[in-house]
Amino acid sequence: MRYFRLWKVFLTNCLIREMGFRANFILGILGNLLSFSINILFFGIIYLNVQSIGGWDVYRTLILVSTCQIINLLYSALFGGIANLTDYVKGGSLDFILLKPLDPQLLISLRYVNLQSFLSLAFPCATIVYVAHLGKIAISFSNLLLYIFLLLCGLLLRYALGFIIMASSLWVVRIDALYALYNYIASLAQYPMSIYKGGVRILFTFVIPIIVIANFPALSLKVSYRQGLSFYPSSSPSFSFPFPAIYFFSVFATIQVPVAENLFETIANTKRRGLC
Amino acid sequence: MIEVRNLWKIYRTYEKEEGLIGSLKALFKRKYRDVEALKGVSFTIEEGEFVGYIGPNGAGKTTTLKILSGILYPTKGEAKVLGFIPWERKAEFLKQISFVMGQKHQLWWDLPALESFLLNKEIYEIPSHLFYANLEELSSLLAVEDLLKVPVRNLSLGERMKMELIASLLHSPRVLFLDEPTIGLDVVAQKEIRDFLKRFNKEHKTTIMLTSHYVRDIEALCERVLVLHRGEIIFEGSIKELTRRYSDDKLLTITFEERVPDEIESYGRLLSRDEGKATLRVGRDKVADVARALLESYSVKDIVVEEIPIEDVIREIFLSLGREEDGEI
Amino acid sequence: MGKYRKIIYNVIQETSAYRLNHLISFLCVAIPLLAIIFLWRTVYQSIPSIKGYNEAMMITYYILSTWLGDLTGVVLWWEITSDIRDGNLSNYLLRPLSYQLYFFSTRLGANIPYSLIGAGITIIFIIFLAPDFYIPSNPLTIPLFLISLLLAMLLALQFTYLFSLSAFWLEESSSVNLFVDIFIPLMAGNLLPLDLFPTFISRLFKALPFNYLLYFPIDIYLERLPFSSIFRGFLVEMVWIAFLQLLIAVVWRRGIRRYTAVGG
Numbered sequence: 001m002r003y004f005r006l007w008k009v010f011l012t013n014c015l016i017r018e019m020g021f022r023a024n025f026i027l028g029i030l031g032n033l034l035s036f037s038i039n040i041l042f043f044g045i046i047y048l049n050v051q052s053i054g055g056w057d058v059y060r061t062l063i064l065v066s067t068c069q070i071i072n073l074l075y076s077a078l079f080g081g082i083a084n085l086t087d088y089v090k091g092g093s094l095d096f097i098l099l100k101p102l103d104p105q106l107l108i109s110l111r112y113v114n115l116q117s118f119l120s121l122a123f124p125c126a127t128i129v130y131v132a133h134l135g136k137i138a139i140s141f142s143n144l145l146l147y148i149f150l151l152l153c154g155l156l157l158r159y160a161l162g163f164i165i166m167a168s169s170l171w172v173v174r175i176d177a178l179y180a181l182y183n184y185i186a187s188l189a190q191y192p193m194s195i196y197k198g199g200v201r202i203l204f205t206f207v208i209p210i211i212v213i214a215n216f217p218a219l220s221l222k223v224s225y226r227q228g229l230s231f232y233p234s235s236s237p238s239f240s241f242p243f244p245a246i247y248f249f250s251v252f253a254t255i256q257v258p259v260a261e262n263l264f265e266t267i268a269n270t271k272r273r274g275l276c
Numbered sequence: 277m278i279e280v281r282n283l284w285k286i287y288r289t290y291e292k293e294e295g296l297i298g299s300l301k302a303l304f305k306r307k308y309r310d311v312e313a314l315k316g317v318s319f320t321i322e323e324g325e326f327v328g329y330i331g332p333n334g335a336g337k338t339t340t341l342k343i344l345s346g347i348l349y350p351t352k353g354e355a356k357v358l359g360f361i362p363w364e365r366k367a368e369f370l371k372q373i374s375f376v377m378g379q380k381h382q383l384w385w386d387l388p389a390l391e392s393f394l395l396n397k398e399i400y401e402i403p404s405h406l407f408y409a410n411l412e413e414l415s416s417l418l419a420v421e422d423l424l425k426v427p428v429r430n431l432s433l434g435e436r437m438k439m440e441l442i443a444s445l446l447h448s449p450r451v452l453f454l455d456e457p458t459i460g461l462d463v464v465a466q467k468e469i470r471d472f473l474k475r476f477n478k479e480h481k482t483t484i485m486l487t488s489h490y491v492r493d494i495e496a497l498c499e500r501v502l503v504l505h506r507g508e509i510i511f512e513g514s515i516k517e518l519t520r521r522y523s524d525d526k527l528l529t530i531t532f533e534e535r536v537p538d539e540i541e542s543y544g545r546l547l548s549r550d551e552g553k554a555t556l557r558v559g560r561d562k563v564a565d566v567a568r569a570l571l572e573s574y575s576v577k578d579i580v581v582e583e584i585p586i587e588d589v590i591r592e593i594f595l596s597l598g599r600e601e602d603g604e605i
Numbered sequence: 606m607g608k609y610r611k612i613i614y615n616v617i618q619e620t621s622a623y624r625l626n627h628l629i630s631f632l633c634v635a636i637p638l639l640a641i642i643f644l645w646r647t648v649y650q651s652i653p654s655i656k657g658y659n660e661a662m663m664i665t666y667y668i669l670s671t672w673l674g675d676l677t678g679v680v681l682w683w684e685i686t687s688d689i690r691d692g693n694l695s696n697y698l699l700r701p702l703s704y705q706l707y708f709f710s711t712r713l714g715a716n717i718p719y720s721l722i723g724a725g726i727t728i729i730f731i732i733f734l735a736p737d738f739y740i741p742s743n744p745l746t747i748p749l750f751l752i753s754l755l756l757a758m759l760l761a762l763q764f765t766y767l768f769s770l771s772a773f774w775l776e777e778s779s780s781v782n783l784f785v786d787i788f789i790p791l792m793a794g795n796l797l798p799l800d801l802f803p804t805f806i807s808r809l810f811k812a813l814p815f816n817y818l819l820y821f822p823i824d825i826y827l828e829r830l831p832f833s834s835i836f837r838g839f840l841v842e843m844v845w846i847a848f849l850q851l852l853i854a855v856v857w858r859r860g861i862r863r864y865t866a867v868g869g
Contacts, residue, residue, distance in 0.1 A: 006398045014394060017386045021428070027779040030432035034787045038796060041505050044788050045801050046648060049655045054647040096382045098347045107399075178627040184633045195647040200639065272363070273349045274287040274313075 006102075007110060016115040025116060031121035036069050037189065040127065050174035054194035059135035061192060063221065066131070068214035070219040071154050073124070079109050083179060085166045089271060098268070105264050109163070123172035139221055150220050153249035154213035158186065159227050160256035161208065167263040189214045209252050216245040277483045278321040278344065283353035287444070313339045315507035317448035322430040323450075326473075328498030328515075328567065329489070330592050332563050337487040343451045343483070345375045356573040371400055374449035376440055383428045389439040390424040393446060394500060400447035407446060414442045418472055434465025441469070444593040445476070452487040458493055471495050491587045505594065515586060523589045526563050527582040528556045533575040543570065552577075557584070585595075613714035625847055628803040631726050634775050638671045642734060648829070650656075653665045661811050662827050665739035666798055669823050677757040677818045679789045681782050682708065685769035694864065705853065708769075709762050753822040756842050762816055763849040773860030782809070794820030811867055814845040 018025050043065060047058040056064070075101065077251060085108060088094045097104045139147075165182045188196075188204055193215040204211045313336045321327050342348040344355060355362055360369035364563050383392045397407045408483070415421045418438040423585045428436060437457060444452070453475070456467045474497055476485050481534040488494055494501060495515055505513035508536065511518060528544065536554045540546060543566050544556035558566050567579055628690050642664055649660040685708060697704050728792045741747060744817045771781050790796060792815040796803065798811045799820045810816055821838055828836070 002398075007389075007397045009398045013384065014392055015393050016388075017384070020386060024779055027783060031783050031787070033407060034783065038787060038791065042796055045797055048803070049801065050648050050652050053644065054649060077848050092377075092380045094344065095347050095377070095380065096374075098365065099370060099373075099375050100344060101367040106747070123330065124461055130695045146661050150387070150392055158556075174443070177633070180635075181633050191640050191644055192647075195640075195643040197643065200643070240720060272347065 003106075007113075010111055011113045011115075015115060018115050025118050028171070029120050030074065032116065033123050036120075036123050036127075039065050039069070054192050056192040056194065057135075058151070059131050060218065063128055063129045063250075064214055064218040066127045066156075067151060067218045069124040070121060070185065071158055071189070071214055072115040075158050077114045077121075078155075080114045080117070081112035082109050082159075082163055082166050084112070085107070085163075086179075089267065094268065094271065098272070104164075104268060105139050105261060107220060137221075143221060147190060147217050150163060150217040150245055150249065153246075153253060154217055156253055157209060157213050157249065157256060160253070160260045161210065162200065164256065164261040164263060166243050167260065167267055185210055190205035207249075208257075212245075212248065216249065220245060237269050277323045277325070277358065278319075279354075279356045280320070280340075280344070280440075281318045281354045282345065283314050283317040283340070283355060284312075284351045285336070285343065285348070286351045287311045287313055288394070295321060297513070312348070312507055313345075314353075317504070317507070317509055319482060319502055319509060319512065320347050321485065323483055324477070325500065326477045326484045326498050328486050328494035328501040329504065330501055330590065331504035335572070336507045337360070337504055338455055341375065341455055341485065341487065345373055345453050346370065347375075347597055353421040371447060372449055372452070373451045374447070374457065375453040376444045376457050378437065378454075378459035381428075381436070383436070383439055383443060386427055388425045389431075392428075392439075393424075396443055396446055399460055402447050406448070410446050410448060411442070417475065418468070427495040432465075433554050434468070437461060437465070437469065438472075441472070447576055448480070450482060452482050452483060452484045456488055457486070458488060464492065466493070473497060484540055490515060491590060493584055501537070502557065503590075503593070511593075519583060519586060519589050522593050524560050525557050525583050525584055526560055527584055528563065528566065529556055529580040529582070530556070530570060530576055533577055537574055547567050602603065607782065608702065609710040612707065617713065619717065623761070623849040631723060634671055634674070634723075635726065635730060638667060638730070639734070641667050645652060648837075656798070657829065658798060660761060661737040661739050662829075664737065665827060666823055668727060668731065669826060670795055672723050673754070673819060673822065674795065675723065675824070676717055677754070677761045677793075679764040679768065679785055679793075679818065680814075681778055681785050682712065682765050682769040684708075684711070685766070686772035686778055688731075689770075689772040689860075698861075700732070701772075705766060705857070708766055711794050712762060712765065713758075727859075742830055743828060744827065745832075746828055750822060751824045752839070753817075753825050753835075753842075756839065756846065757818050757822050760814065760842065760846060760849070763846065763853060764815075766858065767849065767853055770856050770860055773856075773863050779844050783808075789815055789818075792816065794823070795817040800825075814842070814849075817842045817845065832833055 023144070026154055038267060040062065043058070043061050046053065047061070052055065053061065088108060094104075094156060096109050131137070131189045162179075166179050185204075185208065189210050191211070193201075193205075196211060203213075313334075316335070317340060319339055331337050331341065339345055339562060341346065344351050344362050346365045349363045353543060358372055359364055361601055362369065383389055392409075395409060396402070396408070397404075402410075409425075412421075415424060416443065420435060420438050420442070422432060422444065423435055423439075428439065441457070457473075458469055461469070467506055470493055472513070473484065473486075476482060477497075484497075486493065499514060501511070501513070501518060503513055511521070513521075527547070532552045532554075534552065536549050536552060540549065540554050540556070544558035544562075547555040556566070562579060567581070570576055570579070638696065645663050645667070646660065648655075649663070655663070660780070682731055688697070694704070697707060725837060728778055741750075768781055772778060775781065793811050794810075799807050799816060801807075802810065811820075817838070825835055825838075
């Protein structure tokens with residue numbers, strides 16, 4: 001309850017600030033819309049020429065791209081503040097954060113609420129609904145709940161990975177580019193995971209588990225094409241059992257999230273001990 | 277209230293090597309250098325005291341305040357503030373202290389100060405009635421009631437510092453650390469903040485520890501000063517004692533009927549001279565003799581005897597203790 | 606010419622100082638490329654050729670477009686916009702040097718080391734991930750490709766300069782930025798080879814000058830064009846370059862008038 005009230009103040013703060021720069025605010029949303037549309041366009045045009053990519057039909061792929069966009073937008077809406085971690089530690093603001101009777105990681109992660117990203121969520125959500133309609137896809141309620149659950153797991157994983165990379169970049173001083181690199185790595189998430197082969201697949205599934213964050217939720221949707229009107233029903237993969245995905249996520253969440261936490265503690269303490 | 281015993285702080289700084297190979301090497305093996313910021317500092321501060329903490333740049337003032345507020349760990353030694361060990365950063369402890377830094381700001385640049393205050397209300401869990409009562413009191417004392425809804429970026433430097441003070445005092449801290457709160461401000465704003473602090477300390481019995489470049493701040497506010505030099509406390513006591521201990525001289529300003537005579541330098545150390553006026557620095561015990569001699573030999577309009585300004589005393593202490601560049605306070 | 610050579614040299618020196626950051630920024634480019642290559646390889650499992658591109662050509666298309674991205678990319682050059690907004694431009698107006706050539710030199714200086722290191726990384730990339738990288742069979746193709754590349758670089762510099770001059774009129778560049786960041790790469794062929802778009806859009810994009818930035822040089826490299834079309838392309842491109850230079854002159858003159866009128 002306390003944290004919710006606190007978050008409401010973060011939100012109000014950011015709302016007032018962004019309203020001060022209205023043109024930027026609208027352009028920001030427009031930019032989100034455009035870059036999302038470009039992704040949709042990219043896959044749309046490929047599917048003009050082929051029917052399936054590694055077993056994924058156009059509907060499933062568009063749901064994947066939209067899911068990935070939802071996770072990315074939620075990430076930047078809620079946790080965008082961690083991009084400032086380097087500034088906090090290198091500049092002096094960490095001092096102020098440490099003075100507050102509050103968990104520093106919480107304050108750093110949630111301080112900046114990005115409203116543009118929140119409002120931009122409308123586009124990928126609308127796209128999913130439209131694609132489901134277009135593909136005559138019926139999604140059951142329980143299936144939807146599972147989807148949302150896995151999506152939130154994906155978001156958590158994205159956050160933990162981002163925080164870990166951000167915090168490690170503090171060791172290697174001056175390499176702020178590392179965080180930009182993470183955003184590029186995150187772009188791997190929007191492709192069907194079946195395209196990745198060999199070492200790359202292992203690397204990005206088990207070491208930096210980025211390709212599962214949107215793929216698992218997208219795969220969890222059990223599609224039952226209505227009235228047999230489907231164009232290529234057999235080409236669409238889905239989990240017969242969502243348990244592997246849930247299991248995978250919980251294992252990684254129990255590993256990554258504490259790692260992120262400890263790493264931050266260590267860095268803050270090294271700084272406080274005057275050792276860096 | 278604040279107890280410090282044998283506090284040490286050693287910073288470790290890395291020496292960086294150039295280029296790609298250098299920074300890769302630095303990942304595995306680093307060369308470092310130890311810098312001793314505090315070398316066994318001890319002192320005690322009672323409840324409600326207003327203590328000045330002075331020393332040249334790099335003496336370790338800010339380091340001490342940061343350790344006492346829980347931002348830094350000490351390398352060695354003990355400290356208790358309000359009965360807590362600061363660096364454990366217990367929430368109950370952090371809710372009872374505050375730290376104002378003159379050179380760093382916690383208020384959000386693009387937001388009205390009030391919004392940042394409301395954030396602190398939630399962070400410190402200040403009950404509404406208390407929050408608004410405190411806000412009203414503080415903003416009227418500092419005369420900024422009309423500015424609460426103005427974005428911080430549109431405030432003057434002095435107004436901004438007043439808002440920083442309010443933000444730090446809304447949760448009624450029992451201990452307040454002030455690090456250069458008047459730095460860069462004009463004389464009027466400096467005085468306003470000084471008056472406010474004096475009154476606040478009296479009325480709320482808040483324990484305050486202040487560092488400042490402006491000796492005037494210290495002189496006006498602090499009954500007691502601690503003088504820090506190269507990580508060690510070299511003096512503890514009142515400003516008066518400090519002056520007495522370190523300066524045996526007085527200032528003599530003489531106004532002559534005619535030009536200042538050329539032999540004036542033989543009476544003491546000449547600090548300044550113009551048409552008919554000269555300022556001499558003379559030992560405390562010789563003041564009477566010199567004044568009499570001058571009155572006998574020349575036609576003198578006026579003689580004024582003064583204590584040496586505290587700034588000069590302190591500068592001299594540090595000059596005599598250390599290198600020239602430390603002379604700045 | 607000596608002074609401009611010196612400017613290029615200085616910027617190269619300065620830029621090379623941040624090598625580790627460079628390495629990471631190349632990874633930033635390489636990782637999306639990796640995904641794209643995996644994607645297309647999977648696509649080509651079910652189809653031998655799309656609009657005349659076979660697998661090797663498509664992979665080559667994306668590797669080249671990534672490598673050329675910096676060299677022939679159009680951006681909003683913040684140094685120009687801030688020079689104009691902060692009034693720094695006056696310093697350059699006083700000196701006996703053309704601001705346009707000054708900008709061209711700094712931009713080339715910043716880009717050349719990038720592209721050289723980029724070429725090295727691209728080759729490593731090709732060896733490990735794209736051994737089927739397309740090699741032209743006609744010996745004339747490479748010189749023609751290089752010519753088209755030089756023209757593309759010139760065109761990119763002109764566009765970058767032109768868009769940046771919008772700062773004379775606009776307080777805020779976000780909208781221009783959006784256009785430059787999203788639409789130009791689309792029309793230049795960064796996203797997809799222009800032939801893959803529906804016919805109408807593909808024709809439109811090929812009629813615009815932006816396709817000479819990327820799509821046209823790569824098409825030459827992939828030997829998809831007969832010589833006659835290549836030369837006609839060069840001709841049209843040079844007309845565009847001349848036209849843009851004229852436009853730049855007009856925009857610059859008006860901008861300066863406005864700049865001095867406002868008292869920048």
